[in-house]
Amino acid sequence: MIRYALICDDDHEFEGWFGSSGDYDDQQARGLLECPVCDSRAVRKQIMAPAVAGTKRTLRDPxxxxxxxxxxxxxxxxxxxxxxxxxxxxxxxxxxxxxxxxxxxxxxxxxxxxxxxxxxxxxxxxxxxxxxxxxxxxxxxxx
Structure with a gap:
């Protein structure tokens, strides 16, 4: 499984889990990805650092x-x-x-x-x- 940080064109941030990067690409191409807040289909991946064992992760508190x-x-x-x-x-x-x-x-x-x-x-x-x-x-x- 791969986790992507996603964002819509209204700047709603959320995450999506996919079986592979190809699954993300396929769902994006077919218009199946949508923002859970506003239902926008203009969804893209955010830049994210790779998850490295032993590092602390902080969540962005809105x-x-x-x-x-x-x-x-x-x-x-x-x-x-x-x-x-x-x-x-x-x-x-x-x-x-x-x-x-x-x-x-x-x-x-x-x-x-x-x-x-x-x-x-x-x-x-x-x-x-x-x-x-x-x-x-x-x-x-x-x-």
């Missing part, structure tokens, strides 16, 4: 502010994907989720609003639900 920004970006992408591809059923979420789970309604992705009690009841009955990430604050609301 820092709390950068980590928070990356998490907010990822959460925003999830929310946008749901809003673009799922049906908004509004405050009928609990009844529609239950109907889909029980086979009484078309199986599809939905989102909407439910009370805490409705969510607890759905979970207790085995209906898969998850909270939607919050909307990102407007830039004018940030400090």
């Amino acid at each position: 820092g709390p502010a950068k980590m928070q920004a990356m998490m907010m970006e990822a959460a925003g992408r999830i929310r946008a994907h749901v809003e673009e591809n799922f049906d908004d059923v509004g405050d009928a979420f609990a009844s529609e989720a239950r109907a889909i789970h029980e086979g009484r309604a078309e199986d599809r992705g939905i989102y909407g609003q439910a009370s805490p009690k409705e969510v607890r009841d759905l979970i207790e009955d085995g209906v898969p639900v998850a909270p939607l990430p919050p909307e990102a604050p407007a830039k004018t609301e940030l400090n």
